[in-house]
Every structure is written in C-alpha cells, then in structure tokens.
Amino acid sequence: MDTPLDSAAEVSLDEAIRLTAPGTALRHSLDMIIAANLGALICVGDSDRVLAAGNDGFPLNISFTANRLFELSKMDGAIVIDRDLTQIMRANFHLNPDSSLPTTETGMRHRTAARMSLLTDAMVISVSERRQVVNIYVNGQSYQIRTVAELMTRVSQLLATLQTTRQTLDRSLLRLTSLELDNYVTLGDIASIYSQFELLSATDQNLQDIIAQLGVEGRTVEMQRMQLVGDMDHEYSLMIRDYASRSTVEEAQNIRAQFQALAAKNELDIKNIASVLGYEDRKEDSVMVPLGLRTLSRISVVREGMADKIVDEYGSLQELLDDIQQNPERLDEIGIRNSVILADSLLKMHGRR
Incomplete structure (x- = not known):
C-alpha cells in the first residue's frame, strides 16, 4: 500500500479482507473469475453513491450467489452489490468517476476502481484479466489478494521466527527471575528483554494479519500461534509495571504503545527505554529494583x-x-x-x- 490509512479506512480494509478471505462466497467467485481468465470490476456497499457515479447497465436486484457473480462477470462493465452481500443490484454498469481524482494506477480498470473508492465508501474489487491478480481498493489505496500458497509460505517463515524468538525470550525471563531474586538486575538486562518482547509482538501481529487473509484456511495456523504466544501479553505488561516509575495498568499500556512506536523506528535503545519508563539518569549498568509482580x-x-x-x-x-x-x-x-x-x-x- 502506498500511504498509511486512517483508522476508519483501516476498519474498512479489515472488513474487505474478511469478506474476500478463503471460504467466503465472494472469494469463491473471485477464484472462479481468475480460473476462467476473466476480468471484473465489483463495487460492494455505498450503493446510492456508486449508482450515482455511473449509468446504463442492467437493473437486477437478485440474490447474491457466487455462481451468479461469476456468470455476470462475463459481461463488460461493473457489478454493483449491496453492503451485506445479499443482492446484486446492477450488472454491465458503466462507472464514470471524476477523472480529476488522484491515482497512481495505470490500467483503466484499476484507475476506475481507485477513483470509485475515493469517491464513495464502497469496497471496490478489480480483477485483472491479463495479470490474473485481484486488488481491493479502500480510500484510494490498493491491497492485492494473495493466493493460499503464497500466504502459507509467509506463514512458515513467521512461525519459525515466532518459535525462535519465544524460546530466546523464555530463557531470558528465566535468567531475569534469578537476577531479581538475587537483587541484581541492571537496566541493560531489562532493556534487552523489552526488545525481545517487541520482536515477538511484531511477529505475532504480522502472523495475525496473514491468518485474517487465510480465512477458514487459517484455523490450524491460529492454534499454532496461540500455543507459541501463550500469555505473552500479560507477562509483558507485568514486566513493564515491575520497572516503570509509575506502575499502574493504564501507564503500562501507555509505555507499551511507546515501546512499539520506538521499535518500529528501530529506536528502542537503552536511553529511550529508560526515558519511557520514567528515568532520565539511568545508564546500562544502573541497578533496577523490581516490584515483583511478574x-x-x-x-x-x-x-x-x-x-x-x-x-x-x-x-x-x-x-x-x-x-x-x-x-x-x-x-x-x-x-x-x-x-x-x-x-x-x-x-x-x-x-x-
């Protein structure tokens, strides 16, 4: 995706991914369209504004099914479906979005899809007949649907990283417990563990994103993820509360959000960790006294x-x-x-x- 989406667009994209995940009727239609070497332009939702941005076509108002959508994709023009995916409202519909709306897309179908997603709140799906790829457009931004095989390759990589990181983190936490009981924990000790927590958390989030894209095919992967992640969130929060200058649950959530932002910028170093925890004068070898919650x-x-x-x-x-x-x-x-x-x-x- 080219630019970050705002929160509303993020929600819309999450919904679009859910609706087009393997196992859904819409995804079944898209797979059939690709297999038949066809192209398609499909608008889902915000029907009034979508219909106002085009003309002609065939009014249908028939129940939505995967097979009907596939058959209608054999005609030119767009297909308009209601937000709940219950009715196919138009087929062979000619869309005419404002040509001044910005887009970086090159193909006619993709340019129309991008502009329609800017002009309306619809989820717009473009299936490329030549390249055999499916793109979802939300707020002018595109998201390409990956095949299950492509997603599973990424899943294998992320599961391996998650397992390795979890094993490293477990060893570090076991060592930290010994240091805490001996009353000799340094800032350097906890800083490295916070970094490991953030790596685990980022990997887990990436894996959850892939699982959402896999739909019904992701159930087994979700069970594997849960086994590896376990009670990570709870233990991470307790460790933050153990060493923060203010140990409330709310402050721990705030600190974790700051750690995540720093990790994303590769700036989760000892100085920044100390500052976020509420200490400006601590060095790597400074002794830290835990509350003992973890x-x-x-x-x-x-x-x-x-x-x-x-x-x-x-x-x-x-x-x-x-x-x-x-x-x-x-x-x-x-x-x-x-x-x-x-x-x-x-x-x-x-x-x-």
Missing part, C-alpha cells in the same frame, strides 16, 4: 489481584524476600491465603531452602 504471578497459589496486594504492602520483591524469614505472619495479616506455600515457594526459588 515473579509472584509465576507462583501457583498467587491468584489474580493477590500480587498487587502483596506489592502494595511490601513495596518490592526484595523487601518481601527479606521480611518473609523475619516476619512470616505478615502475609497472613494482610489476608493472603496459602501464605506458607507462597513464602516457601519464593524461598525455594531463591535457594534459601
């Missing part, structure tokens, strides 16, 4: 909300570890169930038992 969440008896309660009482993971041996009853006093198991688990993790 580590506590790994203990089976710590249920949802309990980690926050413990952190509010003790202030940091190290304070909790120091106090457990001297004052183990304190956990009971603040209403923590299974406090003996919790304390024993933490001490075992730290090697004190």
Whole structure:
C-alpha cells in the first residue's frame, strides 16, 4: 500500500479482507473469475453513491450467489452489490468517476476502481484479466489478494521466527527471575528483554494479519500461534509495571504503545527505554529494583489481584524476600491465603531452602 490509512479506512480494509478471505462466497467467485481468465470490476456497499457515479447497465436486484457473480462477470462493465452481500443490484454498469481524482494506477480498470473508492465508501474489487491478480481498493489505496500458497509460505517463515524468538525470550525471563531474586538486575538486562518482547509482538501481529487473509484456511495456523504466544501479553505488561516509575495498568499500556512506536523506528535503545519508563539518569549498568509482580504471578497459589496486594504492602520483591524469614505472619495479616506455600515457594526459588 502506498500511504498509511486512517483508522476508519483501516476498519474498512479489515472488513474487505474478511469478506474476500478463503471460504467466503465472494472469494469463491473471485477464484472462479481468475480460473476462467476473466476480468471484473465489483463495487460492494455505498450503493446510492456508486449508482450515482455511473449509468446504463442492467437493473437486477437478485440474490447474491457466487455462481451468479461469476456468470455476470462475463459481461463488460461493473457489478454493483449491496453492503451485506445479499443482492446484486446492477450488472454491465458503466462507472464514470471524476477523472480529476488522484491515482497512481495505470490500467483503466484499476484507475476506475481507485477513483470509485475515493469517491464513495464502497469496497471496490478489480480483477485483472491479463495479470490474473485481484486488488481491493479502500480510500484510494490498493491491497492485492494473495493466493493460499503464497500466504502459507509467509506463514512458515513467521512461525519459525515466532518459535525462535519465544524460546530466546523464555530463557531470558528465566535468567531475569534469578537476577531479581538475587537483587541484581541492571537496566541493560531489562532493556534487552523489552526488545525481545517487541520482536515477538511484531511477529505475532504480522502472523495475525496473514491468518485474517487465510480465512477458514487459517484455523490450524491460529492454534499454532496461540500455543507459541501463550500469555505473552500479560507477562509483558507485568514486566513493564515491575520497572516503570509509575506502575499502574493504564501507564503500562501507555509505555507499551511507546515501546512499539520506538521499535518500529528501530529506536528502542537503552536511553529511550529508560526515558519511557520514567528515568532520565539511568545508564546500562544502573541497578533496577523490581516490584515483583511478574515473579509472584509465576507462583501457583498467587491468584489474580493477590500480587498487587502483596506489592502494595511490601513495596518490592526484595523487601518481601527479606521480611518473609523475619516476619512470616505478615502475609497472613494482610489476608493472603496459602501464605506458607507462597513464602516457601519464593524461598525455594531463591535457594534459601
């Protein structure tokens, strides 16, 4: 795509991808059109403005089916379908969009499609008879539909990257837990892990985009994705809260958005990470003190909300570890169930038992 879409256009494009994904009636029609070496121009939605931008053609108002759309594509002109894909309203319809509307397309069919998507809110589909490709137009921008084979090649690459990154991240988090329990975590340690989280997140988003394009063919891939990603989002948020100067859930979401923006520009370095976390005077070897939310969440008896309660009482993971041996009853006093198991688990993790 040439330029970024605004949020409304992004929603429209997502809807267009869903409607043309494998397994849908519209995609079945498009596959038949390609297989028959035909071309087509199809407008879906915003019917009033689409009809106002053309003339002639055959009024049909018949129920939409994949076979009917395929047969009608054998005629010249555009096919107009309502937004819900329930009725084919016109066939052999001659579109005349404003020729002054900007477009970088060269072929007549694609230029018309691009201009119609600028002039109306319709999803406009152009099937090239010569090149045998399908382009969707939203807000003047084009998106080319890929074949299942092409998409699966990309899926294999992304799954391999996701698996490798997840394995690296798991090892790093295991090491981080040991460092946290020993009270010797540096800014450099957490900066590298935030970068790994962002790589995993970006790869996962790319894979989700491909899965959306695969439609029914993407169900198995989605299960593989879920197995690899697991609870990444929750663990990432907890780690941000552990080290941010302000540890609220809302601030963690804001920090994560800033990390994502920095990663996209390849600027997620130690200085910027420290700044976003709320520290302007930290260096790579500066010692960072975790709250302990992430580590506590790994203990089976710590249920949802309990980690926050413990952190509010003790202030940091190290304070909790120091106090457990001297004052183990304190956990009971603040209403923590299974406090003996919790304390024993933490001490075992730290090697004190």
